[in-house]
Amino acid sequence: MTAFWTEPDFDDHEVVHVVRDRNSGLMAIIALHSTHLGPGAGGTRFWHYPDPKDGLRDALRLSRGMSYKNAMAGLPMGGGKAVILADEARTKTPELLAAFGDAVEGLGGRYVTAEDVGISEADMVAVSKRTSHVSGLPAPGEGSAGGDPGPFTAIGIYQGIKAAVRHKLGKDSVQGVHIAVQGTGSVGGGVARLLAKDGAKLTLADIHADRAAALAEELGAKAVAADEIMTLPCDVLSPNALGAILDEDSIAKLDTAIVAGGANNQLARAHHGKTLFDRGILFAPDYVINAGGIISVATEYLARRDGVSAGVEEVHQRIANIPERLEEIWSKSDETGTPPDVVADRMAQELIGRG
Incomplete structure (x- = not known):
């Protein structure tokens, strides 16, 4: 190495x-x-x-x-x-x-x-059992913060997608909006289920084709091969698998108005945010939209460290700030002609003392 x-x-x-x-x-x-x-x-x-x-x-x-995610979520982490x-x-x-x-x-x-x-x-x-510096542990009681952070990540992404649809498409609902979901595991599957309840038109893909097919059948959605989802004509592409998927080649082939999903580090390199921006595709910076999980984990850890109780309601209240933060980023982007990822990075860098 x-x-x-x-x-x-x-x-x-x-x-x-x-x-x-x-x-x-x-x-x-x-x-x-x-x-x-x-x-x-x-x-x-x-x-x-x-x-x-x-x-x-x-x-x-x-x-x-x-660093950026925790700062932008307002967490003392x-x-x-x-x-x-x-x-x-x-x-x-x-x-x-x-x-x-x-x-x-x-x-x-x-x-x-x-x-x-x-x-x-x-x-x-x-x-x-070997360290106390760990979180994501089973909730100590009903209504307490804790447990698998995946569902909370999904909730934040779902709320962020709705905010993106409002900002870019001018729609207050995802009813009938075509959303292509890449990755149908804990997070992507959770996002898809929440969107399905709101009447979104869903197309799903996963490297485990049987998992995507099963979820599509459950939700009345369509499943496509994993290598098709990135070029599919849709209103929203929601990447919820591994990162570095947005590069010169893949961005050129996108047929969507919005990219909003939970995968970390979706941009292969920093300049690819401008490539998206120049194509007129609205990007939800991943570390802002996918902060629900770390909000849950941090709330749980800080409460246990400080010997106080924290409820799921507190987690949901913090997650509810994600759309507001995204709108702030997109508004500044619109005002300045700066790609949203650059706006978000600058905000985060100021918060961690590196501005």
Whole structure:
């Protein structure tokens, strides 16, 4: 692995911690981008990377995104992310999770972890046996904050899509609006179900074609092959799978008015936001629209840390601010002729003391 500070995605990160535990087979990267507002908070991704450099790239990009996400959500948390470099068989053992928990504990509270791709609520419970700096744990009681953050991420994205439809299409409802949803897992599936209740016309795709087909049948939607969704004529494209999907080639083939989804780091490179903007496609900055999950996780963690109770209602109140923040970004973009992603980045950088 090359020196992390020479990577194009290194952004003056405070800590890049490489963890190796031979007994358990753990190889992980924990990146802290900023702790200006509080401990770096962000989930742990468990993924097989044929080239470990891609894992480093993910850790750097995702941790920076978490700094911006937490700041824009008004949370007293910094930005961090962990990536566990899984083997090809994606072997996950109690010993590996314990070693990872020890690594988090070794950072002394500077990093707070939770679920991300490949990591479950049960995995976080296992990690919590080795460190208190963990969230996304089962809710302690009915109506309490806690548990899988995925459904809360979906709620924020759903509300953000409705805001985008109002701003770009001038419609107060998604009834009959054609929305193409890429990814039908916990988040994408949740978004699709919420949109279906409002009468949206849905087309779904997933690398697991059977999962997309099953959800399409449940919702009365249409399923297409994974390689078709990005070029499908639609009103809204909602990417809810992995990131870096928007580059020169893919943007040129888009046939949509809006891109609004929960995938992290959708822009392959920073300048691709302008490419979208120049095409007249409204973009919802991903770290703003997908903040529902971290809002849930942070609310849970801060309440437990401070010995107070926090309810789901508080989480929903914070998530309700997502459309307002997006509208602020789009309005400034309209006024200044600046792409929304640039407007959002500048706002976030001011908040974390890097403006």
